[in-house]
Amino acid sequence: xxxxxxxxxxxxxxxxxxxxxxxxxxxxxxxxxxxxxxxxxxxxxxxxxxxxxxxxxxxxxxxxxxxxxxxxxxxxxxxxxxxxxxxxxxxxxxxxxxxxxxxxxxxxxxxxxxxxxxxxxxxxxxxxxxxxxxxxxxxxxxxxxxxxxxxxxxxxxxxxxxxxxxxxxxxxxxxxxxxxxxxxxxxxxxxxxxxxxxxxxxxxxxxxxxxxxxxxxxxxxxxxxxxxxxxxxxxxxxxxxxxxxxxxxxxxxxxxxxxxxxxxxxxxxxxxxxxxxxxxxxxxxxxxxxxxxxxxxxxxxxxxx
Numbered sequence: 387x388x389x390x391x392x393x394x395x396x397x398x399x400x401x402x403x404x405x406x407x408x409x410x411x412x413x414x415x416x417x418x419x420x421x422x423x424x425x426x427x428x429x430x431x432x433x434x435x436x437x438x439x440x441x442x443x444x445x446x447x448x449x450x451x452x453x454x455x456x457x458x459x460x461x462x463x464x465x466x467x468x469x470x471x472x473x474x475x476x477x478x479x480x481x482x483x484x485x486x487x488x489x490x491x492x493x494x495x496x497x498x499x500x501x502x503x504x505x506x507x508x509x510x511x512x513x514x515x516x517x518x519x520x521x522x523x524x525x526x527x528x529x530x531x532x533x534x535x536x537x538x539x540x541x542x543x544x545x546x547x548x549x550x551x552x553x554x555x556x557x558x559x560x561x562x563x564x565x566x567x568x569x570x571x572x573x574x575x576x577x578x579x580x581x582x583x584x585x586x587x588x589x590x591x592x593x594x595x596x597x598x599x600x601x602x603x604x605x606x607x608x609x610x611x612x613x614x615x616x617x618x619x620x621x622x623x624x625x626x627x628x629x630x631x632x633x634x635x636x637x638x639x640x641x642x643x644x645x646x647x648x649x650x651x652x653x654x655x656x657x658x659x660x661x662x663x664x665x666x667x668x669x670x671x672x673x674x675x676x677x678x679x680x681x682x683x684x685x686x687x688x689x690x691x
Contacts, residue, residue: 394612395581399665406658409583409615410644411565412437413464414539416446420627424620424641426452429459432645433653434618436662438464438537441522442476442495450529460662462535462562463523465544465553467506467515468498471632479521480514487511488518498540507545516552523560534663537565537617563666567615581666584612590619590640591633598639599648606652620644 396407412425415437422445428434439449439461453461467488469475475494478485482493487509489495496502519536526533536557543566544550550571557564566575567587575582593601621627621637628634643649653660 394584396584396611396613398579398581398669399613399661401659404611406609406611406656407613408609408658408660409436409613409663410434410660411462411537411615411617411663412644413440413537413617413619414443414470415439415461415464416441416443416449417470418443418445418621418627418631419448420624421445421619421621421637422449422452424622424637425449426456426459428618428620428641428644430456433649433660434620434644435660436460436462436534438462438535439526439533440464440466440539441525442466442479443470444474444476446525450526450531453531454529460534460664461531462533462537462565462663463526464539465519465522465536466495466539467510467518467545468496468502468540469494470498470539471630472497472499473632474630478518479525480518485514485518487514503540503545507541510546510549512548512552515549516556519553519556523556527560533560533562534667535563535565536560543568543571558671561667561670561672563663563670565615565617578671580671581613581669583615585610585614588614588616590617591636593636593639595635595639599643599646602643602649603652606656606658609656609658618644 394403396405397403401407410433412428412434414421415425416422416439425437429437440446441463453459477494478488482489488506496506536553538544544553553564566572566582572582618640619637620641621634622641623634623638
């Protein structure tokens with residue numbers, strides 16, 4: 387008699403059925419120098435396990451240098467099709483003339499507002515998204531770095547079914563896992579036998595600003611068995627960040643908790659194991675396997691992260 391398939395992704399990764407496993411990933415690495423400093427501290431001295439670099443962002447070159455100096459640091463590529471705020475704008479990595487459907491009337495990527503995301507997702511041509519995604523991944527590869535996964539900035543599961551399909555194909559081509567967390571995408575990934583989160587995905591921008599440490603403590607106490615993920619957004623919140631980043635209070639609160647002794651105490655108290663994306667990457671398909679899995683439909687969705 388054959389053994390039943392594991393019920394949880396954490397079991398696919400080799401954990402016991404009752405294990406509480408958590409990915410703590412610092413998004414937006416490369417946004418600015420305060421974010422860069424905080425991310426490194428949260429991974430090296432705090433409880434975060436990995437990060438995601440945002441290649442079009444102003445401090446991306448500094449983030450890539452920090453990663454070159456830390457070959458042991460696990461990281462992904464934070465695929466970016468919109469800017470961070472209406473006051474902090476940037477353009478694509480690919481030549482502007484090659485990705486016109488991704489740009490607003492100023493020639494920059496769209497603002498991360500509901501209207502900006504809607505305009506992007508309505509008009510973005512799939513081949514131009516692929517061109518931009520490849521350009522962002524290739525910048526990282528050209529720096530001699532080896533990411534573990536792909537995830538998305540301000541879009542949940544890429545925002546459109548064809549774009550998630552594209553990203554899964556790129557993940558297979560480059561040998562990377564992909565962050566998937568909306569229900570349709572989770573169903574599809576599980577049909578493919580891929581490890582994805584077993585429970586609700588947390589974006590730290592969704593938490594209340596007041597008494598944030600208490601909210602994190604409660605979430606850890608209530609963390610269910612299986613694989614969960616937190617997308618956190620730490621920053622030291624210096625003067626320059628406060629002048630340009632509308633979300634600096636969110637980021638400062640994340641930084642304070644993730645580097646606190648209490649965070650580590652809570653993980654030990656509740657028996658929670660924090661991992662990065664390397665165990666998932668090992669089970670996601672490479673080019674040879676993906677050819678046999680390319681006929682399954684993929685979903686639509688939007689969000690922040």
